[in-house]
Amino acid sequence: MNIQQFRYSRDNLGYLVYSTKEAIAIDAGGVNEILTFAEKNKLFIKYVSNTHSHHDHTSGNNEILEKTSAQFIDCKQLEPDQTLSLDTENIKIIHTPGHTDDSVTFKADDFLVTGDTLFNGTIGNCFSGDLKGFFNSLKQLMSLSKETKIYSGHDYVLDSMKMAKIIEKENPNIEAYIKDYDPRLIVSTLKDELKVNPYIRFNAQSMIKNLEKRNMPTNTEYARFKSIMDIY
Numbered sequence: 001m002n003i004q005q006f007r008y009s010r011d012n013l014g015y016l017v018y019s020t021k022e023a024i025a026i027d028a029g030g031v032n033e034i035l036t037f038a039e040k041n042k043l044f045i046k047y048v049s050n051t052h053s054h055h056d057h058t059s060g061n062n063e064i065l066e067k068t069s070a071q072f073i074d075c076k077q078l079e080p081d082q083t084l085s086l087d088t089e090n091i092k093i094i095h096t097p098g099h100t101d102d103s104v105t106f107k108a109d110d111f112l113v114t115g116d117t118l119f120n121g122t123i124g125n126c127f128s129g130d131l132k133g134f135f136n137s138l139k140q141l142m143s144l145s146k147e148t149k150i151y152s153g154h155d156y157v158l159d160s161m162k163m164a165k166i167i168e169k170e171n172p173n174i175e176a177y178i179k180d181y182d183p184r185l186i187v188s189t190l191k192d193e194l195k196v197n198p199y200i201r202f203n204a205q206s207m208i209k210n211l212e213k214r215n216m217p218t219n220t221e222y223a224r225f226k227s228i229m230d231i232y
Contacts, residue, residue, distance in 0.1 A: 001017060001018070001019055001086070001089050001091070001108040001109045001111075002017070002018050002019070003015055003016070003017050003018075003108070003111055003113070003151060004016045004018070004037055005151060005185060005186065005187075006028070006029075006030035006033045006034055006037075007030065007155070007183075008029035008030035008033075008060075009029060009056065011154045011155045011156065012027070012029050012056055012057070012153065012154055013027070013151070013152065013153055013154060013155060013186060014026065014027045014028045014029045014030050014034065014057075014060065015027065015028070015113050015151060016028070016034050016037060016038065016043070016045075017086070017091060017106065017108055017113065018038075018041075018043050018086060019086040019087035019088070019089045020087045020088075021042070021043060021044055021087055022043070022044050022045075022046045022085075022086040022087050023038060023043045023044065023045050023046060023047075023086065024045070024046060024047040024048070024049060024084060024086060024091065024106075025045055025047070025048045025049075025060075025064055025070065026049055026050065026051065026106060026113050027050050027051055027057040027058075027060075027113075027115065027153060028048060028060040028061070028064055029056070029057070029059050029060040030060065031060045031063045031064055031067075034060075034064065035064070035067060035068070045064065045068045045070045046070060046071065046086060047070055047071050047072075047073050047084060048061055048064050048065055048068075048070045048071070048072050048073070049072070049073040049074075049075055049078070049084075049106075050075045050115075051075065051103060051104060051105065051106070051113060051114065051115025051116065051117070051153060052075060052099060052100045052102050052103040052104070052115050052116060053074075053075060053076065053100065053102050054100065054116070057115065057116075057153060075102050075103075075104050076102045078093045078095075078104050079093065080093065080094070080095040081093065081094075089108070089109075090108075091106050091107065091108045092106075092107040092108070093105075093106065093107075094106075094107055094112075094140060094141070095137070096114070096115075096117045096118075096137035096138075096140065096141065097128060097130060097133045097134070097137055098117060098124070098126055098128055098130060098131075098133050098134025098135070098136075098137045098138070099115070099116045099117050099123075099124035099125060099126065099127055099128065099134070100116075100127055100128055101128045101130070103115060103116065103117050103124075103128075103137070105117060105118075105141065107144075110145070110147060110148055110149060111148065111149035111150075111151060112141065112144070112148055112149070112150055112151065113151050113152075114141065114150055114151065114152045114153070115152065115153040116152070116153045116154065117134075117137055117138070117141070118138065118141055118150060118152060118193070118197075118200070119152040119153070119154060119156050119160065120150055120152050120155075120156070120157050120160070120186055120187065120188045120193070121156060121157050121160030121161055121164065121177070121188075121193075121196065121197055122156055122160035122163065122164075122197060122198075122199060123138065123197070123199040123200070124153075126229070131225075131226060131229065132222065135221075135222050135225050135226075138199075138200055138225075139221075141190070142190065142194070142200055144190060145190070146189065146190050146191035146194070147189055147190070147191065148189060148190045149187050149188070149189055150187065150188050150189065150190060150192075150193060151186070151187055152186065155183065155186045157178075157181050157186060158178070158181065160197075161174055161177060161178050161181075161196070163198070163232065164196055164197070164198050166232075167198040167207075167210070167228075167232055168198060168201075168206060168207065168210065170206065171195075171196060171206065173195040173196050174196050177192060177195070177196045198228060198232065199225070199228055199229070199232075201228075202221055202224035202225045202227075202228060203221065203224070207224070207228070208224065211224060211227045211228070211231075214227075214231065216230070216231065
């Protein structure tokens with residue numbers, strides 16, 4: 001399975017995930033660029049869908065649907081572990097509520113399209129109010145192969161690393177992460193994220209010591225995650 005990233009608006013990231021001939025447009029705000037890429041590579045856009053229903057992610061849906069014969073799949077209707085087929089390959093749906101109740105992640109081979117659940121360097125706001133659900137969603141993603149690539153919904157990398165430096169001043173991995181930053185392609189591995197992303201580093205000893213110094217609860221994984229969210 002292949003993926004092409006398209007930047008639109010100020011920092012939004014949309015995607016075309018494709019196999020040999022068929023493709024799915026996900027959070028496809030960069031409509032003209034997506035259609036040009038599909039035409040150039042002789043790809044049939046079979047589906048249009050979203051990681052969640054916030055307007056900045058759904059803004060390109062209608063135009064793509066008008067200009068193609070793609071089938072719209074509402075993210076609210078996607079079932080856990082459902083698969084979408086592109087040629088002979090499959091994309092798996094992972095329910096990842098937390099940022100919103102309808103948030104999903106698309107898993108294909110060695111990469112994820114995570115929307116606003118897991119960013120490169122940070123995580124989304126918990127607009128659903130279900131912090132425990134958000135934690136469980138992140139734990140699902142963290143359980144995958146550490147070589148899994150993360151393609152998220154926005155480029156917040158540099159601002160995220162400024163915050164990471166504030167949270168973990170002594171983290172030696174942050175500078176290398178920043179050095180690898182390329183605004184032309186925003187991607188990292190789960191392994192990278194576990195080294196620098198403070199919001200999923202609740203099992204890192206340095207983070208636990210950080211929380212203990214602040215007299216924050218650290219007795220469980222969720223307690224540590226909540227402590228990090230409460231402080232930062």
